[in-house]
Amino acid sequence: MEHATRDAAVLLGQARRVVVFTGAGMSAESGVPTFRDALTGLWRRFDAQALATPEAFHDDPALVWGWYEWRRSAVRRARPNAGHRAVAAIEARIPDSVLITQNVDDLHERAGSAAPVHLHGSLFAPRCAACARPAPAPDGVAEEPADGRRVPPPRCGHCAGLVRPGVVWFGEALPQEALAAAVEAASACDLLITVGTSGLVYPAAEIPHLAARRGAAVIQVNPDETPLDRVADVNLRGPAAQALPALVEAAWGGTDLRAG
Numbered sequence: 001m002e003h004a005t006r007d008a009a010v011l012l013g014q015a016r017r018v019v020v021f022t023g024a025g026m027s028a029e030s031g032v033p034t035f036r037d038a039l040t041g042l043w044r045r046f047d048a049q050a051l052a053t054p055e056a057f058h059d060d061p062a063l064v065w066g067w068y069e070w071r072r073s074a075v076r077r078a079r080p081n082a083g084h085r086a087v088a089a090i091e092a093r094i095p096d097s098v099l100i101t102q103n104v105d106d107l108h109e110r111a112g113s114a115a116p117v118h119l120h121g122s123l124f125a126p127r128c129a130a131c132a133r134p135a136p137a138p139d140g141v142a143e144e145p146a147d148g149r150r151v152p153p154p155r156c157g158h159c160a161g162l163v164r165p166g167v168v169w170f171g172e173a174l175p176q177e178a179l180a181a182a183v184e185a186a187s188a189c190d191l192l193i194t195v196g197t198s199g200l201v202y203p204a205a206e207i208p209h210l211a212a213r214r215g216a217a218v219i220q221v222n223p224d225e226t227p228l229d230r231v232a233d234v235n236l237r238g239p240a241a242q243a244l245p246a247l248v249e250a251a252w253g254g255t256d257l258r259a260g
Helices: 002-014 024-028 054-059 061-077 082-093 107-111 176-188 206-213 240-252
Strands: 018-022 098-101 191-195 217-221 234-236
Touching: 002 191, 002 217, 002 234, 002 240, 018 082, 018 176, 018 206, 054 061, 082 107, 082 191, 082 240, 098 176, 176 206, 191 206, 206 217, 217 240
Parallel strands: 018 098, 018 191, 191 217, 217 234
Antiparallel strands: none
C-alpha cells in the first residue's frame, strides 16, 4: 500500500487537470445507506431498487417520497469524512480540478467542494414530476422515524403536479448538462482519481475509461477489486477516508484532514 501511495502521489503531484470521480463507497464511510444495505422497518419488504423507479412513484407516491425523506434525513445526520476533505484539498491545490459524483447527497459540498457535477441528481433538488420545474426542498431538519413512514409529496407551485425527488431513477437518462460536463472534463484531464465506485453502472462507469483512452493516468481508490482494476495505473486498496488523505499527504505534505 505504501509503494502504491507513493506512485499515486507522483502522478497527483505532476497533474495539472484532475478529475475526481466518486461513488457510493465514499458516502458509505459517513454512514449514508447504499442500495446494497438491507432495509428495515417499513422498507424491509422492498428491494431498494424497486423504490427508485418512475413506476414506483406513479403507483405509490407517498411510499417513495417517504423513503427519500428518510434517506435525506440520514444524509443530514451524516458528516463529511476525511475522504471528502481530501477531495476538497485536491481541488484547492489544483484549480482546474473537476469533481464528478454519482452520489445524491451534499457531503462533498459540506466538505468544501464548490461545484460538484452530480451525475445522478441530488436529494436536495426536488422537481415537479409533471412540468419538471425545480421545487423547494422541504423545510427544516426534522429526523424521520427510524422505521420509516409514508409521506405525501408536496404539490408544484406552478402546475399543482406532484413533486418528486430530484434524483435519477433506474430506467431514466442521466441529466444531459451534467453528463456533458463530465465527458468534457474526463476528455481533457491528465489524471482521473476514481473513488468508491464499482465501475458497473453505465453510462457513468464509462467516465474513467474515457479518461484513460484520452491518455490520462487513472488512480483507483477502492477496498475491493473492480472492473476498473485493468484501467487503473495505480490501485489503492483501502477505504477512501484513509487512502485519500494518505495520498494528499504523500503528494504535498502538511495537510491535516482529520475530523473537523
